[in-house]
Amino acid sequence: MDTFFQAIExxxxxxxxxxxxxxxxxxxxxxxxxxQLIRQDTVGQRIYFIESGLARTYYYKDGKxxxxxxxxxxxxxxxxxxxxSQRPDRRIVELLEPSRLxxxxxxxxxILYDRHHEIERLGRLLISQGVIQLQxxxxxxxxxxxxxxxxxLMRTNATLxxxxxxxxxxxxxxxxxxxxxxIRLHR
Amino acid sequence: MDTFFQAIExxxxxxxxxxxxxxxxxxxxxxxxxxQLIRQDTVGQRIYFIESGLARTYYYKDGKxxxxxxxxxxxxxxxxxxxxSQRPDRRIVELLEPSRLxxxxxxxxxILYDRHHEIERLGRLLISQGVIQLQxxxxxxxxxxxxxxxxxLMRTNATLxxxxxxxxxxxxxxxxxxxxxxIRLHR
DNA sequence: CGCCGAGTTGAACTGAATCAAGAAACGTGG
DNA sequence: CCACGTTTCTTGATTCAGTTCAACTCGGCG
Numbered sequence: 106m107d108t109f110f111q112a113i114e115x116x117x118x119x120x121x122x123x124x125x126x127x128x129x130x131x132x133x134x135x136x137x138x139x140x141q142l143i144r145q146d147t148v149g150q151r152i153y154f155i156e157s158g159l160a161r162t163y164y165y166k167d168g169k170x171x172x173x174x175x176x177x178x179x180x181x182x183x184x185x186x187x188x189x190s191q192r193p194d195r196r197i198v199e200l201l202e203p204s205r206l207x208x209x210x211x212x213x214x215x216i217l218y219d220r221h222h223e224i225e226r227l228g229r230l231l232i233s234q235g236v237i238q239l240q241x242x243x244x245x246x247x248x249x250x251x252x253x254x255x256x257x258l259m260r261t262n263a264t265l266x267x268x269x270x271x272x273x274x275x276x277x278x279x280x281x282x283x284x285x286x287x288i289r290l291h292r
Numbered sequence: 293m294d295t296f297f298q299a300i301e302x303x304x305x306x307x308x309x310x311x312x313x314x315x316x317x318x319x320x321x322x323x324x325x326x327x328q329l330i331r332q333d334t335v336g337q338r339i340y341f342i343e344s345g346l347a348r349t350y351y352y353k354d355g356k357x358x359x360x361x362x363x364x365x366x367x368x369x370x371x372x373x374x375x376x377s378q379r380p381d382r383r384i385v386e387l388l389e390p391s392r393l394x395x396x397x398x399x400x401x402x403i404l405y406d407r408h409h410e411i412e413r414l415g416r417l418l419i420s421q422g423v424i425q426l427q428x429x430x431x432x433x434x435x436x437x438x439x440x441x442x443x444x445l446m447r448t449n450a451t452l453x454x455x456x457x458x459x460x461x462x463x464x465x466x467x468x469x470x471x472x473x474x475i476r477l478h479r
Numbered sequence: 480c481g482c483c484g485a486g487t488t489g490a491a492c493t494g495a496a497t498c499a500a501g502a503a504a505c506g507t508g509g
Numbered sequence: 510c511c512a513c514g515t516t517t518c519t520t521g522a523t524t525c526a527g528t529t530c531a532a533c534t535c536g537g538c539g
Contacts, residue, residue, distance in 0.1 A: 169435070185427065225409060226412055229416035232419045232423060235423055236376060236426060241373075248353055248463075272517075272518085280496090286520085287519085470530095
């Protein structure tokens with residue numbers, strides 16, 4: 106769990122007790138490419154930390170496949186809305202590369218929230234980071250052109266573009282694959 | 293603070309102790325229309341709960357005024373990104389109606405988070421709600437037409453449309469005032 | 480009364496979508 | 510390790526939703 110504890114270190118200095126509690130509920134997982142972590146219209150039972158690999162969150166709208174989020178090593182992934190609300194959600198989470206993960210089951214996490222104030226704090230801070238990220242993504246979509254959105258992605262997540270097929274990047278940006286193809290050979 | 297405690301009741305049953313702690317740091321405020329709660333490029337020192345009234349969060353992009361969020365009685369308002377990250381943000385919060393508010397200062401809230409596990413939990417749950425709301429708004433913007441976005445607003449927030457000028461609603465939806473004007477006299 | 484902000488309407492323009500072929504690249508089995 | 514099929518990416522022509530710019534209407538209210 107070293108990479109995991111390293112990732113959360115800036116947020117909370119966990120006591121040995123808290124660390125042990127988290128280690129106790131974490132499940133070590135390894136899956137091949139294309140494995141579905143979360144299936145459509147299910148309740149997200151787990152939140153995943155990516156030690157290595159790459160995951161995509163997507164859903165279908167009018168039959169079209171829309172990328173909602175892309176998560177790489179060091180990120181958390183899951184159907185956030187479903188996990189937080191404990192309600193089914195259309196979002197699917199699928200691996201784009203073979204990955205090593207740590208999974209945290211919702212029910213067990215709840216118990217730790219109860220018992221360990223410091224873990225509740227960790228939860229609060231992780232979600233806070235989530236809001237900030239999402240808000241930035243929202244702002245970018247709100248009144249920006251396709252080109253601007255692409256440039257922002259290049260600036261913040263340049264490596265993703267090598268690892269994720271163009272069509273998935275395009276819908277992540279809210280544009281069609283054809284438009285993205287045209288944009289990137291240049292301007 | 294009754295309306296406030298009523299609003300958070302579904303999330304956490306606070307102990308008398310916790311309630312008193314929150315009451316102790318809350319500031320009762322009343323402001324006229326057009327008052328700025330948060331000024332541009334400042335660090336959000338407070339988060340506000342709206343007992344009565346209406347607030348708008350907006351910012352300028354390329355000189356154009358863009359509505360980021362609209363908040364009415366029962367909602368929390370502030371420059372969320374700035375409040376959570378304690379960094380300056382371009383977002384301005386301004387009252388669209390005379391309002392009665394409860395303000396919670398960041399520094400004092402931090403102390404309560406430390407002392408009262410249950411208040412830390414409240415914080416976590418409130419932010420969780422925030423993510424869910426923002427994600428829904430994001431989804432709606434991601435691959436929907438102007439008409440669809442307007443209809444979603446009608447479905448979820450119909451009353452706002454009476455209270456907020458058309459231009460502000462339009463930029464909230466990510467469209468121009470002219471387009472919104474055309475859309476709503478029907479289709 | 481006349482002005483001023485808020486909303487509407489019109490006409491021309493444009494960024495991006497759609498539809499439709501092709502060209503590359505990729506990986507799987509023979 | 511080559512051949513074939515599938516997936517990924519590019520390119521072109523056309524269409525369309527929404528923007529832009531500009532003028533005009535309406536309802537207050539000072």
